Amino acid sequence: MTALAISGTGLYTPPHSISNDELVTAFNTYVRNTNAANADAIAAGTKTALVESSAEFVVKASGIKARYVVDKDGVLDPDVMCPRIPERPNDQLSILAEMAVTAARDALKAADRKPQDVDGVLVGASNMQRAYPAMAIEVQDALGIDGFGFDMNVACSSATFALQAAADMVANGHARAILVCNPEICSGHLNFRDRDSHFIFGDVATAFLVERADTARGANSWKIVATRLKTKFSNNIRNNFGFLNRTAPEGVGKPDKLFVQEGRKVFKEVVPMVSELIVTHLADSGIAAAQLKRLWLHQANIGMNDLIARRVLGRDPLPGEAPNILDEYANTSSAGSVIAFHKFSDDLKFGDIGLLCSFGAGYSAGSVILQKL
Numbered sequence: 001m002t003a004l005a006i007s008g009t010g011l012y013t014p015p016h017s018i019s020n021d022e023l024v025t026a027f028n029t030y031v032r033n034t035n036a037a038n039a040d041a042i043a044a045g046t047k048t049a050l051v052e053s054s055a056e057f058v059v060k061a062s063g064i065k066a067r068y069v070v071d072k073d074g075v076l077d078p079d080v081m082c083p084r085i086p087e088r089p090n091d092q093l094s095i096l097a098e099m100a101v102t103a104a105r106d107a108l109k110a111a112d113r114k115p116q117d118v119d120g121v122l123v124g125a126s127n128m129q130r131a132y133p134a135m136a137i138e139v140q141d142a143l144g145i146d147g148f149g150f151d152m153n154v155a156c157s158s159a160t161f162a163l164q165a166a167a168d169m170v171a172n173g174h175a176r177a178i179l180v181c182n183p184e185i186c187s188g189h190l191n192f193r194d195r196d197s198h199f200i201f202g203d204v205a206t207a208f209l210v211e212r213a214d215t216a217r218g219a220n221s222w223k224i225v226a227t228r229l230k231t232k233f234s235n236n237i238r239n240n241f242g243f244l245n246r247t248a249p250e251g252v253g254k255p256d257k258l259f260v261q262e263g264r265k266v267f268k269e270v271v272p273m274v275s276e277l278i279v280t281h282l283a284d285s286g287i288a289a290a291q292l293k294r295l296w297l298h299q300a301n302i303g304m305n306d307l308i309a310r311r312v313l314g315r316d317p318l319p320g321e322a323p324n325i326l327d328e329y330a331n332t333s334s335a336g337s338v339i340a341f342h343k344f345s346d347d348l349k350f351g352d353i354g355l356l357c358s359f360g361a362g363y364s365a366g367s368v369i370l371q372k373l
């Protein structure tokens with residue numbers, strides 16, 4: 001079999017950061033204004049008063065302390081509570097493609113590659129800016145890559161599923177190298193008026209290059225030892241926004257057209273699913289958990305990550321063994337595990353083994369065993 005590698009990674013971080021204190025201040029102002037406007041109905045018992053939040057609650061519930069966003073003013077305006085991103089004319093690069101291109105250029109530089117060395121672009125992300133043309137083709141054009149591109153969406157698992165697709169195509173000779181990009185403007189589908197989830201997401205873009213291991217020349221290249229994907233249908237994480245919304249005007253603007261989840265059910269069901277996937281994947285690959293030097297897990301919730309790492313390793317993870325970037329980036333959907341890998345992998349040594357895993361809506365999960373070249 002053809003040995004494959006991730007030969008470079010890239011990261012684009014938006015310029016604006018929102019702390020928990022800033023976010024909670026805006027949310028609580030909205031709560032007080034709404035309760036005041038509905039004071040009579042609340043007193044009559046026909047409406048329920050909204051409950052304020054706190055920065056301490058956010059950290060305890062998620063481990064998140066801040067998040068980056070493409071627009072800060074709109075999110076923090078109690079009368080708006082949504083990013084404001086002006087439309088661009090069709091002859092301009094779209095904002096998600098622009099983010100992807102920036103991360104992609106970093107990945108190409110890290111891999112010591114030029115656009116002419118790449119034959120394909122995959123954009124794997126939770127939310128696409130439009131139905132067509134594909135963002136991947138737009139990114140391909142902006143980078144000057146002669147080949148092909150397509151989009152794919154498996155929610156928070158989009159990066160690992162795209163990695164699998166890229167690896168299969170390179171292994172079968174359909175491309176010399178494929179660039180995978182994960183641009184995420186999660187603030188665009190987050191309900192900032194929902195106390196249980198308004199703090200969860202941030203915006204970011206990641207990218208990585210997949211090529212043959214014997215051609216990889218990036219200073220931080222990793223052999224793809226084995227990959228495994230799993231899906232199991234669930235409605236516990238859902239977003240009903242789509243092109244058919246206009247055909248049912250009674251539902252336009254309703255909360256289910258943004259991110260919604262049953263958090264406790266997700267925790268209870270996803271942790272064992274992902275833990276079993278990783279443990280089985282390692283066993284089938286002849287690798288003991290004790291051989292893992294690092295776990296780069298999807299960055300959704302610190303409690304989930306700690307518990308999954310504990311079940312995989314059979315003990316509490318040591319500091320830095322399962323790094324998290326939640327405190328700075330929050331949940332960045334498909335990009336989260338790639339950020340962790342990008343930031344916490346170059347210190348490892350030749351032959352070291354690590355595991356990258358993403359999981360989320362679907363349910364979906366992808367496990368990738370990697371070895372330092």
